[in-house]
Amino acid sequence: MSRYEPSVIEPKWQSAWEEAQTFRADRSEDKPKYYVLEMFPYPSGRIHIGHVRNYTMGDVIARYKLSTGHNVLHPMGFDAFGMPAENAAMAIGGHPKDWTYSNIDTMVSQMKPLGFGLDWSRMFATCDPEYYGQQQALFIDMLDTGLVYRKNAVVNWDPVDMTVLANEQVIDGKGWRSGAEVERRELTQWFFKISDFSEELLDALDGLDDWPAKVKLMQANWIGKSRGLQFAFSTVDAPDGFDRIEVYTTRPDTLMGASFVGISPDHPLAKQLEQDNPDVAAFCAEARKGGTTAEAIEKADKLGFDTGLRVRHPFDTAWELPVYIANFILMDYGTGAIFGCPAHDQRDHDFCTKYELPIVDTFLPLEGDFDIQAAPYVPTKSEKVRYTRPIAGETEQTGDDAVNAAIDLCEANGVGQGVTKFRLRDWGLSRQRYWGCPIPVVHCDKCGVVPEKKENLPIALPDDVTFDVPGNPLDRHPTWRDCTCPNCGGAATRETDTMDTFVDSSWYFARFTAPRATTPTDMAEAEYWMNVDQYIGGIEHAILHLLYSRFFARAMHITGHLPETAKEPFNALFTQGMVTHAIYQTKGADGRPVYHYPEDVELRDGKGFLQDGTEVQIIPSAKMSKSKNNVVDPVQIIQQYGADTARWFVLSDSPPERDVEWTASGAEAASKHLARVFRIASEIAGSDVPTTKEDEPLLREMHKAIFDVTGGVESFGFNAAIAKLYAFTNTLAKSKAGSDAKKTAALTLAQLMSPMTPHLAEEIWQVLGGEGLIANAPWPQADDAMLVEDMVTLPIQINGKRRGEIDVPKDLPKDEVEKLALAHHSVQKALDGGTPKKVIVVPGRIVNVVV
């Protein structure tokens, strides 16, 4: 009997699949299609164990769907543009292109030994001119249809990466990649008109039944719909052109509690006043400088500057309110102006207390006293309150009802209109970087901004660039900018901005359906393969990538590159958890922690020790990080245990949506188990035992295993499926059944394991004489008749507590079951001669006697 040697069998079966083109996807009308996709990787240089988990889950689905008769598309590519390549060029020299393609080669060579059932013939990288050229074509189509536009805007400038960032890429006021404090600059930039789709992107979330509720909620919050009243305060003695100040509020029911009007330092009126009044200018300059970090915002004083201007209250023209410029009012939300109601808002309360403005309540709690001068009263909008100064009549109602009534009344009286606002801003896509997709437009003195002709695409990046000075190499390239205007034929210059790399990943899933097409997509292929039936990736993309992709799918439909049915491109989404690893640390001489590599730590009784006997502190389940020395390298794992062990382990133990901790003992156990399965199967292959009475119980267990594992795979319960496979293996190992039954069971075991451990499964399949490749074998079917036992064990409860059990035929009528249960000694004891109050018999499940 031979040993289980993954290093021998794994390459063997990978070659067999490649030779048979098992995972090549071609359009075919006689099978239902299934498109499974994992979020494609950035070519950082090495694959990470998180990639292994992500792609293994996708592969389980892909292989399972293949064996259930689907035409499966399971492609792989690389999200290859981006800053790290430029940083590498700056740090170690060389060219971003060489760095990127060499990394891709390395990562492909690391991924192939994992045996994923991928159609490698479809692979591309987003930095391939064939890909980004089509992206440029798409951009031009979007420009034609008004989905892209150019405007002067205050943007987020990352001073380290020296580029503009989208709002979505600014986290706590810092660049998402560089971590540098973002500055505000005014530049002319390209924007995608995603805000036109706010309502639609929000509404369509409802139809995404197979998306995690959490992701849908995060997107809904991000889009940020609010209903409110927009109206104007008329001004008293204001500069020309400022007769009115437009204000937006979600709480028009508190209008009678208004104490001041506040405007943003960036508000046109503030800018006007700034010109004549140095005090205003100084205040505004100071306010604009204020940090944008959450911490800075938290600490920053709410500062106001009394402009001396007055406005009239819309309901009482004799009532005048002061106009303040305030540092906490944002120009890019609402109208850049607010009215302050200190009675029902903490911030306004603080502000009015500080500047000694009146605090007047508009509603109070239904019962009890409330000192509105001391604190604001801020109930939820669904809470019923007592209106002390109602706008639309009712005195006792909820905030929601009062708001709606107030909007209706204001509209009726011409005071303002009910409007719906969204938080979602247009997506600024210009980046002042080299390693990205060039924006395919030229600047002509005569014609202005002109899109390139499609026949000139791709507008390729020049290779002869240097990174010895900061900034965009395209800007300082001697000749690349020079071009002729596609419109008038005169001399013109190219746009040197490139696209945000999130553009690249917003349509790659569509490109996979026809990766070599000479248009962005091939409609026949797109109609056949779209949508992605199952998309799998990290929760960190819940907003950015997934929202952008949803927008792009719509844009591609409008520009004729995707069918209408693909407007929501991902039918089902699964967000998998991370692979974590313990951190082993001791305290260094300087008091700072010293991190130890797992191989230097010996684990005994749940404690860790260094070679010299020093105990280390174990921090369990931490995110892998190079600086914490707790990174597990998949390449090493594959060398040590083989791909199947790595695949088996990352799927077992934890539910796939949760984090799983990589442990040496767990990997060891997975490896041992696979070796055991191999051994059991080999023994069965060589055995010759006649049929026994143990055959049927084994086959029954087999059918239960088919049922449970199938259910587990279908519902992303991979950990539960694996637990069932362990249990079934134990049953098979102990079974005294004859060889034929055992062979059948072992073949089925191989099939059930094949999506997770495909190499081992093929090997066993071959050893046991299975026909062809197991990858192509039809998935086993559970026989319903074999799932139910003739005899069932029913637990007997007395008052809901388990007190015994009886074995009864499964079809025994209820009253017979009841009789048997009542005859049970524990029931007799409990009844003590009396009669039960009630007997509940749930056929096949349980008997409960109430005494």
Add this chain to the structure above:
RNA sequence: GCGGGCGUGAUGGAAUGGUAGACAUACCAGACUUAAAAUCUGUUGGGCCUUGUGCCCGUGUGGGUUCGAGUCCCACCGCCCGCACCA
């Protein structure tokens, strides 16, 4: 502040409202071995004494619905995540 999620043995976790702790790790004991590794077998939620086909308790805490609750409802405690000067 707003929104969402999660609390089950030493550990990861299982359980369509119906036998809580499947499966695995770790630990302990045994077989094989000169020994170790490997392999195989068995034990392991807590408590009680009368050692049984025994009794009591047990899924963060307190209450509720139900014949029956880890699961559903309410309140609280703890942890995690997302958003946030958003008007």
